[in-house]
């Protein structure tokens with residue numbers, strides 16, 4: 001059984017996608033046109049955000065968000081080290097130092113306590129990743145950050161649509177970053193991303209930065225700009241898919257709940273119930289991960305690990321972080337395992353994974 005199969009969603013929507021793509025091809029307008037504008041409006045409406053600025057990828061969305069919000073007198077970003085390293089790449093590309101805080105053992109996300117104990121006065125931004133689809137507890141972290149002169153960036157690449165007290169993630173902090181990489185809950189047929197914010201100054205900043213720093217054509221009014229635009233084809237595909245997102249997210253949660261109900265006590269399936277979770281990944285925590293992975297493999301079930309190497313232990317960065325210890329992050333990197341999960345999994349397939357989990361012996 002595949003870990004993911006993007007072909008199934010395309011097949012189910014083939015005619016609608018062909019139609020949207022044909023429209024763009026025939027229009028002769030391929031970059032920053034009507035599709036991108038309409039998608040920005042529709043996504044802003046869905047999120048309840050004042051502004052959405054489409055960009056070329058989720059990593060770019062993080063980078064431009066950081067550049068547009070970092071207080072002038074600060075030079076470093078605080079984040080978690082268990083979220084795949086995208087924030088690290090984005091922050092380093094923008095020229096900022098990266099500091100790490102440990103994560104909470106239950107949620108796998110940053111908490112107020114871990115953020116406070118890692119705090120340093122040069123931190124100007126906290127990037128909170130809504131990991132695996134779970135809306136992180138960001139209000140307490142946000143108030144600490146704001147009291148200490150820092151901004152809050154939400155990494156919503158895995159959590160588009162998740163709710164926190166009836167607000168969509170991405171609209172609670174200063175700025176939110178989205179990814180439409182094909183495997184995300186709302187995936188394009190290629191790369192894509194977006195920044196959302198309720199702050200007009202941030203929306204203006206990102207709009208300039210995504211296109212060379214231009215305030216208007218050929219007039220550069222901001223340094224640090226680059227080329228990061230969402231193209232019309234991807235915007236058209238995303239418009240055809242956005243109306244399906246809530247249904248897909250509900251199906252993802254339902255599959256995870258089936259896994260949870262059948263897993264034995266020594267395999268902890270992370271909770272994904274309720275609208276505060278959009279079930280991006282079905283993650284289990286198991287101290288005998290290699291055995292579980294081998295067991296599932298005998299059932300012909302593919303698994304993956306998100307993520308095996310924490311950022312501060314990546315060979316490229318490790319020499320800078322010899323003094324840094326993140327005990328929970330490091331333990332979880334050795335124990336997490338992701339199960340097959342995508343909305344088009346059949347009930348038979350879901351039941352097979354559930355049966356395989358149930359038969360994993362506990363010794």
Ligand SMILES: *Cc1c(COP(=O)(O)O)cnc(C)c1O
Pocket residue numbers: 057058059060083084086087129155157158179180181191192193
């Ligand atoms: C996928 C992902 C990103 C990066 O998105 P890209 O579009 O691939 O650049 C950032 N953060 C998280 C948590 C992600 O899962």
